[in-house]
Amino acid sequence: MNIPVVEQILFANNTLAEDLRRKLDAAGVFGINVMASPGAGKTTVITGTVERLLNRLKIGYVDGDIATSIDAERIAALDVPVVQINTGGNCHLDANMLAPAVDKLPLDDIDLMIVENVGNLICPANFQLGTHINVLVASVPEGDDKPYKYPTMYRGVDVLILNKVDLLPYIPFDVERFKHGVRVLSPNLKTFEVSSLHGDGMDAWVDWLAEQVAGER
Numbered sequence: 001m002n003i004p005v006v007e008q009i010l011f012a013n014n015t016l017a018e019d020l021r022r023k024l025d026a027a028g029v030f031g032i033n034v035m036a037s038p039g040a041g042k043t044t045v046i047t048g049t050v051e052r053l054l055n056r057l058k059i060g061y062v063d064g065d066i067a068t069s070i071d072a073e074r075i076a077a078l079d080v081p082v083v084q085i086n087t088g089g090n091c092h093l094d095a096n097m098l099a100p101a102v103d104k105l106p107l108d109d110i111d112l113m114i115v116e117n118v119g120n121l122i123c124p125a126n127f128q129l130g131t132h133i134n135v136l137v138a139s140v141p142e143g144d145d146k147p148y149k150y151p152t153m154y155r156g157v158d159v160l161i162l163n164k165v166d167l168l169p170y171i172p173f174d175v176e177r178f179k180h181g182v183r184v185l186s187p188n189l190k191t192f193e194v195s196s197l198h199g200d201g202m203d204a205w206v207d208w209l210a211e212q213v214a215g216e217r
């Protein structure tokens, strides 16, 4: 019996992701893959990011969503090019889904492509998209134990945004316990603590991101 199916799928995905990376590099586009559990604040973080960078960078947005275009409409209202991917029930984006979406973006007129992955803390970590960095948005209401319970996601990302810190006075969340869990998995993970709703901490994240985009050019 032959059962290496998952490996084959991941290998095929990684090959496609490498193709996508080459396409982005050729067009001078820096890509980020934003992942998080449902409702952690991906779209709110992205909205705050786009608003702060509009005068500095040309941005494109790809929304991965199971069924709706609610998030895509929020970002399109900021007057940036938006492409919707409805996964039809799939719990993550993969490079095969992203490729046609990238082709619909005006790549030659974009510096930064922001991909919002499907809300899920498990599946998206296994599928590289060819983006330059993987961003994880964690949020206070999820609880401080999440790095311990979902290690694959925390281990595979380049930057962590702890969102909804405005709720710390109201929700039991031990920041040190959370950070210890993150450190064990990713000792030097770049981390930002923000309230994307109110704006606290967002400038530091956005300035760091703009530096990464500039560094790739």
Ligand SMILES: Nc1nc2c(ncn2[C@@H]2O[C@H](COP(=O)(O)OP(=O)(O)OP(=O)(O)O)[C@@H](O)[C@H]2O)c(=O)[nH]1
Binding pocket: 036, 037, 038, 039, 040, 041, 042, 043, 044, 045, 071, 118, 119, 120, 163, 164, 165, 166, 167, 194, 195, 196, 197, 198
């Ligand atoms: N208190 C507080 N609420 C926030 C913050 N950021 C987002 N929210 C709220 O959290 C809810 C979910 O935010 P979204 O940005 O839609 O989350 P998401 O991760 O994009 O959700 P999905 O795409 O459905 O997975 C909304 O009601 C936001 O207003 C924050 O910093 N503080």
Ligand SMILES: [Mg+2]
Binding pocket: 042, 043, 044, 071, 116
């Ligand atoms: Mg969203």
